Amino acid sequence: MDPESLRGKQDASSEGLEIIQAELDRRAYYLRTLYDVSKELFGTVDFDAILRNFMLMTMGNFGVFRCFILTCNEAADRVRHFVSIGFADDEQVRLQQFSCKFLAENSSCTVYAAGLGKKGSPPFPSDISLIFPFRIDSGQIGILGLGPKLTEEPFVKHDKELLGTLVNNLVIALKNALSFAEINALNKELRIKNEELENALHELQRAMRKVEILESIKANLCKFVPATVTRMIEKSPTSESLEAKERDLTVMFLDIEGYTRITEKVGGTETNSLVEKYFSVFMDAIYTNNGDVMETAGDGLMILFLGENETLHALDAVRTAATIRGKTADINKASTAVSQPLAINIGITSGQAFLGASRFDSPTGSRWTYTAHGMLVNTAARICARASGGSILTNRATAERAGEEFAFIPLGKFSLKNISEEMEIFEVGQGP
Amino acid sequence: MEKANTVKIEEKGSVAVVGISGDVTGRSEITLRSSYERLDPEKIKGILLKFEKGTYFNSEGLKVLILIFAEARKRDQKIAVSGLSAHFKKIFGMVGITKFAEIYDDEGQAVKNLESFPGGE
Numbered sequence: 003m004d005p006e007s008l009r010g011k012q013d014a015s016s017e018g019l020e021i022i023q024a025e026l027d028r029r030a031y032y033l034r035t036l037y038d039v040s041k042e043l044f045g046t047v048d049f050d051a052i053l054r055n056f057m058l059m060t061m062g063n064f065g066v067f068r069c070f071i072l073t074c075n076e077a078a079d080r081v082r083h084f085v086s087i088g089f090a091d092d093e094q095v096r097l098q099q100f101s102c103k104f105l106a107e108n109s110s111c112t113v114y115a116a117g118l119g120k121k122g123s124p125p126f127p128s129d130i131s132l133i134f135p136f137r138i139d140s141g142q143i144g145i146l147g148l149g150p151k152l153t154e155e156p157f158v159k160h161d162k163e164l165l166g167t168l169v170n171n172l173v174i175a176l177k178n179a180l181s182f183a184e185i186n187a188l189n190k191e192l193r194i195k196n197e198e199l200e201n202a203l204h205e206l207q208r209a210m211r212k213v214e215i216l217e218s219i220k221a222n223l224c225k226f227v228p229a230t231v232t233r234m235i236e237k238s239p240t241s242e243s244l245e246a247k248e249r250d251l252t253v254m255f256l257d258i259e260g261y262t263r264i265t266e267k268v269g270g271t272e273t274n275s276l277v278e279k280y281f282s283v284f285m286d287a288i289y290t291n292n293g294d295v296m297e298t299a300g301d302g303l304m305i306l307f308l309g310e311n312e313t314l315h316a317l318d319a320v321r322t323a324a325t326i327r328g329k330t331a332d333i334n335k336a337s338t339a340v341s342q343p344l345a346i347n348i349g350i351t352s353g354q355a356f357l358g359a360s361r362f363d364s365p366t367g368s369r370w371t372y373t374a375h376g377m378l379v380n381t382a383a384r385i386c387a388r389a390s391g392g393s394i395l396t397n398r399a400t401a402e403r404a405g406e407e408f409a410f411i412p413l414g415k416f417s418l419k420n421i422s423e424e425m426e427i428f429e430v431g432q433g434p
Numbered sequence: 435m436e437k438a439n440t441v442k443i444e445e446k447g448s449v450a451v452v453g454i455s456g457d458v459t460g461r462s463e464i465t466l467r468s469s470y471e472r473l474d475p476e477k478i479k480g481i482l483l484k485f486e487k488g489t490y491f492n493s494e495g496l497k498v499l500i501l502i503f504a505e506a507r508k509r510d511q512k513i514a515v516s517g518l519s520a521h522f523k524k525i526f527g528m529v530g531i532t533k534f535a536e537i538y539d540d541e542g543q544a545v546k547n548l549e550s551f552p553g554g555e
Contacts, residue, residue, distance in 0.1 A: 024524070027521065027525070028528060030521075031524075031525050031528065034492070035492075035493050038459075038492040038493055038494075039493065042460065042492075042494065055460060055494065058460055058493070058494040058497045058498075059460070059492070059493035059494045059497070060493070061497045061500070061531065062492070062493035062494055062495065062497030062498075062500065062529065063493040063496070063498070064529065065500065065528070065530035066530065067500065067504060087501075117547070149532055152500065152529065152530025152531070152533055152534070153528075153529070153530035153531075153533070154530075157485045302442075335549030341477030
């Protein structure tokens, strides 16, 4: 080989080495850029800061003067973020309009060099050399635009490859930022809800304390108020439900025969304990059979049976009376406190009566009572007064309604005090 | 760990020698731009950016330099750069910075050439 050929080969070889070295330098620089971009992008979760950092790094990396990034909604009709460098204000407006139009027609993630959009796409602005649409998530897309290189060289294949990798990093960083913002918003919401919950709990505790106090007051008041009234007020606290209305019910009057005589004989204290002893047993029978004590007066009780069914409330009343009679006999047998057995006389009537609240207003305040009134009640009281020796007397309606379960003995018609018409009275027999 | 920038400016007639230490990144923007803004464009017609040995430039840093160089061109100031490693000399060429700034190894030669710039002494 002659020296000329040898020198030519050496020159060619040296040129090849330079090209390889330049390519290596370029790749090392791109690698370093990727590292730097990743470091910068993932060092923050601020959406705008990520866009701006990315834009600066891309511009430095490709040596361009002008660059912009825009993000918008899926339909590309609402800009969410826009950052740019190297564009005047009017140019920025024009770029945003162009980008939205371009994204509406070219949303796939492909690099477009000038003039390479879909047919009919808006033409690139003259100061933009490369467009890169990208998708952040299902509701947000974006576009990166780069101006010409300072070197005046075109963007080549490896530039576009690097840009694709950089944009992938950008998208991940933006997704992270969105997730972080979402988590932050959820945390904030959670904090607010926790505070609300804490306040509500505090209020609830205060309310609970009030309820406990009210419950305690109620428990004490209930001792003095008929169970029917308690239930009605609990069901509907307004006075409407307590208004007096005519309805079918059964009234029972009960009194101790010879109460005054017994009081005189054994004294007030002993009589009181005697009444408590007998009446406590009676209460069980009354409440078991759905009755309710409306009035008490020394030796007497007024009990109402208010079931919906006419036959049933009459039956309940007679069952109660029969039980009371049986219990009285039991106590009489076991008792040594009095010399003679105690007799409990009972009068029962069934039919229509007024039932509800009566209010008595006076300058010192109001007093409410809840009871039944009318002829049916008067009659029950009169029949009870007529009973003796522990008998149970009823009107015709009660006898007819409870006749299938109890034996009723017709006693005939009687004239009762302050009642004009004579009344038929029946006695409940000793057996069923 | 990124080295923070320190800047030392020495004026030699119409030429300012701006000594820069530390890596040049996006975080250098404020320091470099404010240093550049301190130079009186009426008096300073040549600027030598003297980087310390082993200075690292990332993409954002290059962008900061590009913006300063573009500004200098508008103000009719000439810029030169010294202290670059062989690697970054190539990178400066690759991204087109050499269109705006000449690269020198020798500071004295750089100052001499800047002084000879038509706007210089």
